[in-house]
Amino acid sequence: MTTSLTTSAHSAVLERFAAMRVLPVIVIDDPDDALPLARALIDGGLPCAEVTLRTPRAVEALRRIVGELPDMLVGAGTVLTPAQAAEARGAGARFIVAPGFNAGMVEFCQSVNLPVFPGVCTPTEIEMALGAGLSVLKFFPAEPIGGLPFLKAVAAPYTTVSFMPTGGIGPSNLASYLAFPRVVACGGSWMAPNDWIAAGQFDRIRDTTRAAVAIANSVAAGGRA
Secondary structure (H helix, E strand, O other), X not given: OOOOOOOHHHHHHHHHHHHHOEEEEEOOOOHHHHHHHHHHHHHOOOOEEEEEOOOOOHHHHHHHHHHHOOOXXXXXXXXXXXXXXXXXXXXXXXXXXXXXXXXXXXXXXXXXXXXXXXXXXXXXXXXXXXXXXXXXXXXXXXHHHOHHHHHHHHHOOXXXXXXXXXXXXXXXXXXXXXXXXXXXXXXXXXXXXXXXXXXXXXXXXXXXXXXXXXXXXXXXXXXXX
């Protein structure tokens, strides 16, 4: 499959990513935490979230957010199989993110017009994604694999591809990633770590989210490097 698979749904999700520049990656153990967490992100200026399917009740948490906050852009992360993608779609996920490139999972998402952003970190993986008609990819794990210098090097031959770096990104390096023109947005869990969620520290999550938005806004005001 080599044709471009950009659809209106895909374009709409990308427009939201490009406007917000930061995608909170969240792990929810207790679905009762889902709504206060989502509202904290919204109050902090980021009405979006990637709910990772790393916990047994993650899909239930995703469903609750979608049901109560329909204007929030909510997707599923750590999606490894077509069955997981189907379950997330049934719960209302508007996009799918994966740590790596699984051809079967990508093909399923494309067949049901569900925007999908698989993870890559090598030229071979980028070319696999290009062969599937994708041009916006998760770059993972960003910092452990070599950080922004590595991303710039690996992106150079693929001028039509943009990236969403995730993994080791936080307040200290967010601005430098966002200043790279090939970066659409950055994903990260530093705004809502598991222990803060478990402790009900939603005001702290809101304030940390506001700080991330301020960094993104400062990059936008200063132009991209």
